[in-house]
Amino acid sequence: MWRRLRTAYADHVGRTERPLLIAWAAFAATFGITRAVTYWLHTGHGPSSGGITAGGRHLHHYNIGIMLLGAVGAVAVRGRADHHRHPMTAAAYGSGAALIIDEAALLIDLKDVYWANDGRKSVDAAIATIALGGAYLAAVPFWNAAARELSHPTRRPR
Template sequence: MPEEKAGVPKTRWTRLKDEWGRRLEPGEQAVVIAWSSFTATFAGVRALTHWIRDGHGPSGGGISLNGKHFHHYNIGIGLLAAIGAVAVRGEERHRRHPVTAIAYGSALALIVDELALLMDLKDVYWAREGRTSVDAAVIVVASGGTFVAGLPFWPHARRVLRS
């Protein structure tokens, strides 16, 4: 039976939020949120780029500025610069804020998604060899990181969601 406060039973969502705060310190919460954001952003960008590559979306594939393709790692680098400013100059409450964690995870995903381009200094983004396995590997690693980061929380979340 859900706990009651002033005669009103707590919802599953409220009990889940309570467990989140009870089981994870703010820094641990930020890590779980960052891993989750990385996983979701990486998977979303992969799906979007495949969709564009299959002939949907904007002609020429993606964002262009002055006729040149604008790679999404640039957005990631800009986001990381902003997160760096928060880390160096921001208040402590901003450093572990969920929005900061989301921006950090998303920024890393945007950069990791185009890592081959950055390392080889040429556009090998769509080379067939290994692209699918690399996509799958990064998603598995990202999901695993999210799971491991939240280990103090997941068993309690499961219990709350089952009741």
């Protein structure tokens, strides 16, 4: 089964769409896992109900997201060309973006509103990102053709 799935992936997902698909999947998985872990910690379970700390200070997971996006930026600026579309680069990008978006409400309000009603902004932003990414990936050939057509408005219809 896994061999057939890999073959279908190789045959039907284009080289330029692969990093997008991986980043989108990493975003969705990271968002879901992060929400589950923070809920688990918030309810007083787990090894530390305070989350990640350093020197007695709580570190928000958007910090990890910023570091991941910084690493992806370094690969884009200075990395080898074969690393630009590497699956790990795409996964790091998607995961880093999810960690930041998950705490967007905190970053907008500069208050820890993660579990407050205002924290819903982060959930809405993440779900919108997942939905829009899925809508794009579901119809990549259409969107590429639409972009080509819109970039040349003087073309006649076929």
